[in-house]
Amino acid sequence: MRQWISSSAAEAQLKVLTSIGALRHVDNASVVRCYACDETHETAVEMVSLGRFRAYCPDAGYQDVSAHDLEVYAVDIPALAASIRRGLEMPPNRPIDELLTGRLWRLGEQRFDRILSSIYFARQLGESGALDAVGRALRAFPEQGPGVIFSSSPVDRAHSFPLAPYVVAPLDRYAELSNQHLRLDQDRIAAALRGDDGQVCGVGVQFAPDYRQVRIGQEAYRFTPK
Numbered sequence: 367m368r369q370w371i372s373s374s375a376a377e378a379q380l381k382v383l384t385s386i387g388a389l390r391h392v393d394n395a396s397v398v399r400c401y402a403c404d405e406t407h408e409t410a411v412e413m414v415s416l417g418r419f420r421a422y423c424p425d426a427g428y429q430d431v432s433a434h435d436l437e438v439y440a441v442d443i444p445a446l447a448a449s450i451r452r453g454l455e456m457p458p459n460r461p462i463d464e465l466l467t468g469r470l471w472r473l474g475e476q477r478f479d480r481i482l483s484s485i486y487f488a489r490q491l492g493e494s495g496a497l498d499a500v501g502r503a504l505r506a507f508p509e510q511g512p513g514v515i516f517s518s519s520p521v522d523r524a525h526s527f528p529l530a531p532y533v534v535a536p537l538d539r540y541a542e543l544s545n546q547h548l549r550l551d552q553d554r555i556a557a558a559l560r561g562d563d564g565q566v567c568g569v570g571v572q573f574a575p576d577y578r579q580v581r582i583g584q585e586a587y588r589f590t591p592k
């Protein structure tokens with residue numbers, strides 16, 4: 367949700383993902399977080415008039431809420447897969463294999479230096495049990511590594527290790543936006559596959575499958591159904 371993204375360090379990632387069409391504004395939240403008082407609480411949004419909203423805080427009274435802050439975003443996997451394929455100059459029109467529902471997709475293969483690698487996209491790897499589930503799905507697939515798993519999640523080095531020979535590549539580290547296109551740093555990806563680029567960091571925006579929760583860095587934000 368826009369309100370939380372704006373108040374975090376993730377605004378730049380949101381811009382990258384929205385401008386390539388991988389994140390879309392799909393809904394508007396009915397609850398916002400209150401920033402008017404010292405409590406951490408959520409408050410229901412009321413529409414005052416067309417395009418004008420407010421939320422009530424028991425301590426601070428009515429607060430104006432901008433329509434912009436209410437925007438809820440969802441990940442568009444085919445659009446994101448197309449951007450990654452374009453960024454790596456892979457054939458664009460092959461089917462995407464969803465290896466783990468809502469979590470892991472195989473996009474094809476690409477060669478980095480002399481290493482032929484499978485290309486995957488995964489989301490929400492920071493969730494508990496997610497890496498284990500992804501590991502099981504990869505082992506069940508007939509081909510065995512090496513592979514690059516692009517992810518919108520931040521994954522620390524210790525966590526990425528159990529997936530070897532697969533490398534987890536957070537998009538904020540391996541990709542940048544150039545003229546509305548995702549540009550992927552193939553040299554750095556090759557280095558990661560060789561094990562020369564173990565340093566992984568960054569802030570990711572991860573959405574729950576029903577988009578009722580977003581995790582930004584270490585903080586999770588939950589919103590209630592309308």
Ligand SMILES: [Zn+2]
Pocket residue numbers: 400401402403404405407423424425426
């Ligand atoms: Zn309040």
